Amino acid sequence: MTTPSGKLAWGQAGNYDAVDDRQVIAAVTRNRLGLVWPATVTASTGMNIILEGGWLGVASCGDRTSAVVGSRLDQVIAALPGPATGSREDVLWCDTEPDEGVWSLRVINRSETATRPGLPLAWITAPANATLATDLTIRPVQAELERRLMRHVGWDDTTRTGFATLWENADTIIWGDALAEPGQWYRVRFTANSPMALTGSPEGRIGIGRRLAGSPESASLLLRASAISYPRLNAPRAADVEAIFRHPVTSAAVEYSYVGRIWCAGTGTYRVNLIGNQGDGLVLTVEDIGS
Numbered sequence: 486m487t488t489p490s491g492k493l494a495w496g497q498a499g500n501y502d503a504v505d506d507r508q509v510i511a512a513v514t515r516n517r518l519g520l521v522w523p524a525t526v527t528a529s530t531g532m533n534i535i536l537e538g539g540w541l542g543v544a545s546c547g548d549r550t551s552a553v554v555g556s557r558l559d560q561v562i563a564a565l566p567g568p569a570t571g572s573r574e575d576v577l578w579c580d581t582e583p584d585e586g587v588w589s590l591r592v593i594n595r596s597e598t599a600t601r602p603g604l605p606l607a608w609i610t611a612p613a614n615a616t617l618a619t620d621l622t623i624r625p626v627q628a629e630l631e632r633r634l635m636r637h638v639g640w641d642d643t644t645r646t647g648f649a650t651l652w653e654n655a656d657t658i659i660w661g662d663a664l665a666e667p668g669q670w671y672r673v674r675f676t677a678n679s680p681m682a683l684t685g686s687p688e689g690r691i692g693i694g695r696r697l698a699g700s701p702e703s704a705s706l707l708l709r710a711s712a713i714s715y716p717r718l719n720a721p722r723a724a725d726v727e728a729i730f731r732h733p734v735t736s737a738a739v740e741y742s743y744v745g746r747i748w749c750a751g752t753g754t755y756r757v758n759l760i761g762n763q764g765d766g767l768v769l770t771v772e773d774i775g776s
Contacts, residue, residue, distance in 0.1 A: 488591060489556075490587050490589040491555075491587065492586055504550060507546055507548075507550030508549075508550045510543065510551040510553060511549065511550050511551040514551060516551070516668070517543065517776070518667075519543065519604070519664065520542040520604070520627070521542055522541040523540065523625060523626070524540040524606040526577060526606065526623050528617075528623065532564045532565070533563055533564070533618055534564050535559055535560070535562075536560045536590065538558045538560075540606065541553070542554055542604050544579055544581050544602070544603050544604035545581065545667075546583040547581070547601075547602030552581050552588070554579050554604060562590050564592045564609060564618055566615055566616055567611040567613050567614050568613055570613050572611060572612045573610075573611045574608065574609070574611075574699060575592050575594055575608075576592070576593055576594075576608060577590065577608075577609060578591060578603055579605075580602065580603045588603075590606070595608075598737035598738070598739075600737065605626050605740075606625070606626055607625045608623075608626070608698060608699060609621050609624075622699065626664060629663075629664055629773075632773070633773050633774075635671070635771040636661040636770065637661075637769075638660070638768070638770075639764075639767065639769075640766075641758055642758045643756075643758050643766065645758065646754055647747070647748065647749075647755055648749065648753065648754045648755075649749065650749050652690075652694065652710065652746060655692075655747065657745070658745060658746060658767060659675065659744070660742055660745070661769050662741065664739070665732040665738065666732060666773075667736055667738060669775070670729065670774045671771060671774065672728070672771075673693050673695075673708065673728045673743050673770070673771050673772075674726070675693050675727070675767075675769050676725040677723065677724050677725070677757065677758060678723050678758070678760055678763065678766045679721035679722070679758055680721060680758065680759070681720060681756050682718050682719075683718065683754040683755055685753020685754065686749055686753045687715040687716075687718060688715070688749070688751060689713035689715065689749055689750055689755055690710050690711070690713060690748050691711050691713055691724045691725070691746075691747050692709065692710035692711070692746050692747075692748075693708050693728045693744070693769075694707045695708055695741045696741065697740070697741065698741060709726055710726060711724065713750075721759045721760065724747075743771055
């Protein structure tokens with residue numbers, strides 16, 4: 486199969502004027518990378534997947550410059566068969582070749598993306614022994630180049646109670662996925678308008694964690710937690726926690742699932758959300774706050 490490819494927009498091949506053009510792109514986008522128009526990716530016959538025309542983005546070139554990539558035509562790309570056991574995380578990746586003035590598409594293992602120039606277009610989970618593209622779980626990357634509020638999730642869960650005493654044992658009560666780009670700072674915030682202790686200790690915790698999107702719930706690692714000091718049993722109070730972090734400059738872009746949990750500090754039971762008629766009782770947001 487021929488590897489799908491195309492010319493880098495706003496730039497010619499070579500290292501003279503072309504590198505200046507790419508430096509301008511990096512400057513006017515403030516070195517941000519990502520899609521402007523989203524990618525639509527679907528399973529086709531055999532192990533082939535189809536990237537529909539109309540996607541557009543800004544990709545890294547590996548030399549502190551950026552290039553515009555995209556196509557108005559549908560592209561067919563060969564995905565990778567599943568492993569013998571377990572599952573594997575792959576990426577539909579757009580490689581950039583600035584000296585040639587072209588981009589190309591291929592499916593690679595997620596571990597190959599660290600420090601690799603280019604841009605992710607879709608996350609792919611390949612289950613054991615997958616031999617058809619229809620066996621794959623395909624999650625296209627969102628168009629988030631200029632988006633500052635990367636994710637906003639809100640809902641009520643007024644019937645949920647729990648008795649967990651540790652982050653690891655607590656239920657995830659709210660979650661949202663967002664892309665993390667190299668060198669960018671992010672703020673993740675989880676607010677609950679009315680958790681309360683029902684029995685036992687009047688102390689609780691509210692926390693934010695994350696895991697690689699598509700990985701099991703048990704892989705969620707705590708980023709930050711805050712204390713909740715309830716006024717008394719059966720009396721709700723608002724609580725919130727936020728975590729700020731920078732995705733390493735030398736790491737690949739990655740999609741995280743951010744999760745929010747509430748648990749006891751001591752033995753007892755609690756309700757995660759009492760008030761359900763004053764807007765969303767539970768809210769999780771992910772913000773891009775700059776580089």
